[in-house]
Amino acid sequence: MNIAELLRDLAQSHPQSAALIDVVQGQPRVTTYAELDAKVARAATLLQQGGLRAGDAVLVFYPMSAELYVALLALFRLGLVAMFLDPASGRAHMERCCALHAPRGLIASPRAHLLRLWSRALRQIPHKFVIGLPVPGAVRWTRLEDLPPHPDIVPCAAEAPALLTFTSGSTGQPRAALRSHGFLLAQHRSLGHSLNLTPGEVDLATLPIVLLANLASGVTSVVPNADLRYPGQVDPAPIVAQMVTHGVTSSVASPAFFERLARYCHSQRITLPRVTRLFTGGAPVFPRLLEQMQAMAPNAEIVALYGSTEAEPIAHIARRELTPEDHQAMLSGAGLLAGPPVEEIQLRILRARWGEPIGPFTPEEFATRCCAPDEAGEIVVHGDHVLTGYLHGQGDEETKFRVGTQIWHRTGDAGRLDPAGRLWLLGRCGARIEDSRGVLYPFTAETAVYQDPRIKRAALVAHRGRRILALECYEANGLLDVAAVQRTLAWTHLDEVRLCRHIPVDKRHNAKIDYPALHQLLERGS
Numbered sequence: 278m279n280i281a282e283l284l285r286d287l288a289q290s291h292p293q294s295a296a297l298i299d300v301v302q303g304q305p306r307v308t309t310y311a312e313l314d315a316k317v318a319r320a321a322t323l324l325q326q327g328g329l330r331a332g333d334a335v336l337v338f339y340p341m342s343a344e345l346y347v348a349l350l351a352l353f354r355l356g357l358v359a360m361f362l363d364p365a366s367g368r369a370h371m372e373r374c375c376a377l378h379a380p381r382g383l384i385a386s387p388r389a390h391l392l393r394l395w396s397r398a399l400r401q402i403p404h405k406f407v408i409g410l411p412v413p414g415a416v417r418w419t420r421l422e423d424l425p426p427h428p429d430i431v432p433c434a435a436e437a438p439a440l441l442t443f444t445s446g447s448t449g450q451p452r453a454a455l456r457s458h459g460f461l462l463a464q465h466r467s468l469g470h471s472l473n474l475t476p477g478e479v480d481l482a483t484l485p486i487v488l489l490a491n492l493a494s495g496v497t498s499v500v501p502n503a504d505l506r507y508p509g510q511v512d513p514a515p516i517v518a519q520m521v522t523h524g525v526t527s528s529v530a531s532p533a534f535f536e537r538l539a540r541y542c543h544s545q546r547i548t549l550p551r552v553t554r555l556f557t558g559g560a561p562v563f564p565r566l567l568e569q570m571q572a573m574a575p576n577a578e579i580v581a582l583y584g585s586t587e588a589e590p591i592a593h594i595a596r597r598e599l600t601p602e603d604h605q606a607m608l609s610g611a612g613l614l615a616g617p618p619v620e621e622i623q624l625r626i627l628r629a630r631w632g633e634p635i636g637p638f639t640p641e642e643f644a645t646r647c648c649a650p651d652e653a654g655e656i657v658v659h660g661d662h663v664l665t666g667y668l669h670g671q672g673d674e675e676t677k678f679r680v681g682t683q684i685w686h687r688t689g690d691a692g693r694l695d696p697a698g699r700l701w702l703l704g705r706c707g708a709r710i711e712d713s714r715g716v717l718y719p720f721t722a723e724t725a726v727y728q729d730p731r732i733k734r735a736a737l738v739a740h741r742g743r744r745i746l747a748l749e750c751y752e753a754n755g756l757l758d759v760a761a762v763q764r765t766l767a768w769t770h771l772d773e774v775r776l777c778r779h780i781p782v783d784k785r786h787n788a789k790i791d792y793p794a795l796h797q798l799l800e801r802g803s
Contacts, residue, residue, distance in 0.1 A: 295310075296313045319424045444586055469490060588664065747777050
């Protein structure tokens with residue numbers, strides 16, 4: 278089944294329902310399911326007339342909008358492969374990605390077409406389309422308005438490729454995650470169940486894969502009036518205004534995004550009573566944020582999600598399910614509670630062997646290598662919506678292994694399952710500290726200190742043989758009693774708590790700690 282068939286079915290059953298609401302030149306634009314399906318069919322004609330054929334990869338550079346999803350669904354409709362990469366990662370990354378799988382087409386904004394000036398890989402793409410003002414050598418996207426709709430949806434086998442994205446491995450060599458139509462359908466079913474996607478709901482959509490699931494479920498998607506490449510830096514005021522104007526009832530977004538909204542709503546004494554569900558994930562979700570989100574949306578169920586690019590979702594837990602005992606355990610070094618694994622996935626904790634290939638195992642051998650309840654190890658998963666391999670096998674050796682006929686994915690995250698079957702996160706396997714004082718997962722200490730509302734960021738590292746906890750505060754550093762923090766975290770055997778004016782984070786999402794830069798910072802201060 279071609280995933281584009283889901284949109285066609287909804288266009289027939291709910292033609293006048295709003296599929297997508299975005300902002301164009303400062304004004305809201307509503308696209309119904311019927312209008313979206315008609316534009317997708319005409320865009321498919323444009324792409325076919327432009328020389329593209331089933332199986333071709335098409336690189337797309339365009340922000341979340343109606344135009345993006347017209348293009349994406351037209352690609353699916355023709356059996357083409359939608360290809361996405363992050364141009365902010367630099368020219369070398371882009372060239373390596375295109376070398377792994379050369380695109381035959383390019384759909385991009387005029388600004389993105391300028392990348393052709395310094396990228397040989399982009400110049401070599403034979404079929405180019407521009408959304409917006411004309412650029413030399415590219416077919417204008419507006420031509421689709423004068424074309425007849427493409428009458429057919431190309432039938433696709435479950436294993437037919439549909440979506441190609443890239444991540445960087447530990448060496449900087451990109452890994453290509455190729456998702457089939459069958460995989461996307463399985464992911465849609467799992468997301469639909471976990472997010473309770475219901476026709477008629479209005480969702481503030483910040484994540485492309487969730488918006489796609491919305492379109493397949495009859496949910497209206499509102500695209501935030503913001504630059505979603507930097508969720509930790511968005512201006513919350515226009516986003517909150519959109520939520521009120523369009524009657525948003527749900528949203529899925531990163532912790533950094535929701536923190537911006539929650540702090541703004543608190544400062545302006547605004548609440549969002551119409552919101553009934555909020556989901557957050559993609560980075561650690563600490564209980565403090567769940568409380569802030571509940572204050573912002575007092576009638577909403579607040580849910581923390583855990584997943585990865587290769588397996589989304591893996592586990593989730595609602596704020597109301599957290600007990601006082603759970604909160605105390607997180608303060609005492611138990612890690613971060615992620616909740617029970619979703620029904621569609623198999624999850625095990627494997628005795629830690631991160632950094633070396635493992636398997637293949639027989640089912641019996643695998644069972645003997647899995648941890649008992651409350652024993653820490655590496656989180657591994659298997660399921661229909663778990664990526665079974667990367668393009669050309671790049672990265673498979675370090676992240677995949679076989680159990681009988683099944684392919685399992687190694688998340689690289691450490692964790693444990695409690696006696697109730699709930700997953701507790703302990704951080705990255707490679708971050709584990711093992712020295713004369715024993716074994717410490719730094720993330721457990723970071724989870725404990727993040728309960729303090731004055732702390733903006735925390736990172737515990739082993740630096741020159743010393744356990745150092747770096748803290749960045751919202752308020753003046755002098756308000757924080759460093760000695761008290763060290764006494765509270767006595768179980769970590771810290772050598773030092775160091776206050777930093779700024780803890781470096783990744784440039785893109787403003788959420789993950791940049792550990793090499795942090796070590797340089799600590800070196801300068803030592």
